Amino acid sequence: MASKKQVLLPIGALAVAIALAAGFSSMKKPPVKKEQEVVAPLVEVTPVNLTDITMQVHSYGEVMAQEQTELVAQVSGQVVEIAEQFVKGGFVKEGDVLVRIDPNDYEAALIEAQAGLAQAQSALEIEQAQAHVAKTEWQRIKDNANAVIPSELYLRKPQLAEKLAKFKAAQAQVKRANRNLERTYIRAPYDALVTAKKVSLGSVVNPGNMLGQIDATSIAKVRLPVANKDMQFLVDGGVGAKVTLTGEIAGSTHTWQGEIVRNEGIVDKRSRMTYLVAYVENPYEQVQPLRFGAYTNATIVGQHITNAAVVPSHLIKDNRIALIDEETKLVFSSLAVIREQDGMAYVTAGLESGQQVITSALEYPTEGMQLRLDDEPAQSTMTQLALKED
Template structure:
């Protein structure tokens, strides 16, 4: 009997062990913590935006050129002779005033010619007076003759005309002698900067021999090439408009103000550019001397030197409403804009012209539209976008959802 009971226990033992294992598994499973649920992260691309700002805009046209004098004059001798005097200011780089004697040719011979001409004139006038007296006598005598009519020769009219001609010839000879005497003094034709001197003391000059070269310092001119399609942005093709010149002076950036005085009116056959001419008055900033002064004085340390290379900004027309948008953001005439529901929208825009790295937009977008300035790898119209985190008052931050508020962004420079 005991053997039978032992056999029964052996039969039920596996079932007991299996039941205990199941119970233990259930207990252990009930003690295990479930995994924490993670919030779904937004996969929308993160973008930066800038508000588009419309405001009045003054257009300008850029150019460049070299500063040149309005007058560049070669001085030549008008009479012959040896050089007896040279002014100290008549050196390369010297400033001379209008009418100043730069050099003088020996004038003794020319003074003698003046004296001879004056003597000849006095003699001619005396002969004229004598002939006038003889003519008066002849007319008086013929007035007593009643039966004959006097001829011009009997009244000495041809002789009188001859003496009158001699007087005029003597006056002309005197004027020519005095003019030649004056021409022995070589004078500056205007306030000038001496570019070159070709003579020295004792140099013998023939008429027409070069003496030197002078540059007018009263006015400077700059030829400014402008593309033909840029003239539409200038009023009256730029004539009368202000020009801001920028260049280097003694290693420092400097600016000067000029004015467009004319257009050359043709298109250059090589460069295909139109040319405007800008004028700068008194480019060297010289003080006008008195009659007793011998040379000009430079009163400013901000001269615009001849031969300088300058960049020019020509004032153009004004637009009542325009916005500047980076040029690289305009593709096929459209710009990316963040819509109110934080989705991508491409808006076609009307551009007027390029201005540096930006384009001038006058239509197609609204003021304060959010322009997307960050790059999108695969932009698709209507795709959802995210903005950078918006800072809270406590200093914390959180990701904005697709319909969240627009973030406050700092403007990025180009």
């Protein structure tokens, strides 16, 4: 059984420990109050500038000739002459003789037809004279009371009609022979670029044989697809609008000016695009020729809009944009955005000249929150936080 001393000793030690802890606790200093600064967020801004804007619609297309002609033989014969410039890639002028077919048979046919015409004309003149004699004879005897009405045959009217018909047929023969002889000359119908040659010297051709192909160089044509949503930004469906074509040649970028001349009037079944047709005059006479087959990008001039602003699209959320007011506080403005293109938004309402658009990111943007600009001293609000010392 434990003695009284053994029981009281632990209790006394515990009481001393408690007293010491209470003493040390009373000696500890109270918590120190410190001030923490909360600095207003620093932002970057750009001023709003309302201006007049000309909308643009972008497209693309391949350069083609407006007119393309296949040269086809209309008479048969041997090719006896080919023009030096009648080669693929050669340029020819309107009226140039490109191919000549042997004309001998057609010259002989023309001479024969001319001879037949001379005979028919002679026979017609003789018959006209005989008809005149018959009519005169009738005039002389018609006073006789017993005279009867003469027949058409007596007045030689059927014979005259026959000779006149043969004369006209002979004229047609001459005309046909002349035409066939002319067709032995294959001429360029316009200034053109030769894109194909299908005949050689000495070849024998028949009507319908293809001799070559030429493309007119007076006008280059480009079909430009335009999305339905972009058609609203063009005036009169784009017809009459100016267009700038851009393409690369030998590693350099070049531009050409053209005009939209027509709308094809249908929506393509596969692409659902509307096609506009642009013309560029004298493409091969430009400082840098616009060659057929080249691929180009196109910028079409569209509607003219007044008092509009252009801002980066990423600054707009739910058709609202963050601004900084005169008190350097954040405010939101609702916008009327008519178009977004190439990362920019076209705004027609909701902004005024001189307003400041916030261009830097804010972690938790709140209407009315205090902000500061680069050229302003840091402004802060003071809060009291209790910080306990160790």
